[in-house]
Amino acid sequence: MSVTLRDHKMLWGRAGGRCAICKTLLANLSQIGLASVIGEQAHIVARKEDGPRGKSPLSVKQRDSYSNLILLCPTHHATIDDIPNGPQEYTVERLQQIKAEHEAWAMAQDSFNAELQLADEQWAALADALNERMSWDTWTEDISLLFSHDQLLSEAVYERLTETRRWILGRIWPPGHTYLRTTIQTMERLLGDLLDKFDEHATSYRNDDSGILRTDTFYKIRYWDEKKYHALAAEYEYHTALVEDLAFELTRYGNLITDIIRKEIDPAFRFEQGALLIRKYSEIL
Secondary structure (H helix, E strand, C coil): CCCCHHHHHHHHHHCCCECCCCCCECEEECCCCCEEECCEEEECCCCCCCCCCCCCCCCHHHHCCHHHEEEECHHHHHHHHCCCHHHHHCCHHHHHHHHHHHHHHHHCCCCCCHHHHHHHHHHHHHHHHHHHHHCHHHHHHHHHHHHCCCCEEEHHHHHHHHHHHHHHHCCCCCCCCHHHHHHHHHHHHHHHHHHHHHHCCEEEHHHCCCCEEEECCCCCCCCCCHHHHHHHHHHHHHHHHHHHHHHHHHHHHHHHHHHHHHHHCCCCCCCCCCCCCCCCCCCCC
16 A cells, blocks of 8 residues: 555645644755655554554554654654654654644645645545556556457456546546646547447457457358458458557556646656556467
């Protein structure tokens, strides 16, 4: 598990970008316009049970959530985790109180914009949900099957992408980030085109219960008719090429959306995971 973009935005925004203990500003713009970030997202209950204040019934997901994080400078992060004095002096209850009091102070400042903070959190939650629903972490494995000889797609991926399309259509969009919103909406239409086109000739792979769909080789006719065969073969080639083109374009839009999120919302979004890729298979899987 890792800290979600929404929890990251909540933590930094509600803390005013300052250490909860010493109130040091934790991010500054350099002369070349790059942010110098020294803030650390410290765990109140440690991520592991053998860590500082680690004995807790909290799940792994809960340990990485906003409610269990406190924004600190490196010095005070080291202080609260220093064994054995840190956890003894800075208990779970005390850190929760420090966090609550600091956020109340930060959000009372004239510089705090509650509407902007809410919009940031909503957009971050939307980006997290889109990332999960599109399953960009498994994109290469999921979508590259469309580039195999039999043009395959698992039923689970097909159903997930179908549901994601409905989810995008039903969004109530937060204010701001117009370019990101219109790009996601364009991706939804492209996703619909891919699913609809693939569905035109989708059939079960090898006629079994494997949970895999493939493009039907509808050019294979029972009785030989050369004219009909060549016409169907040309239609098949056009169809499979179009499905591949749509899958490629959908991948490109996924990369575009993650780029926009990095530019407009958070530079670290999917930075470590890297770009979405597709793999061309040369033989039947």
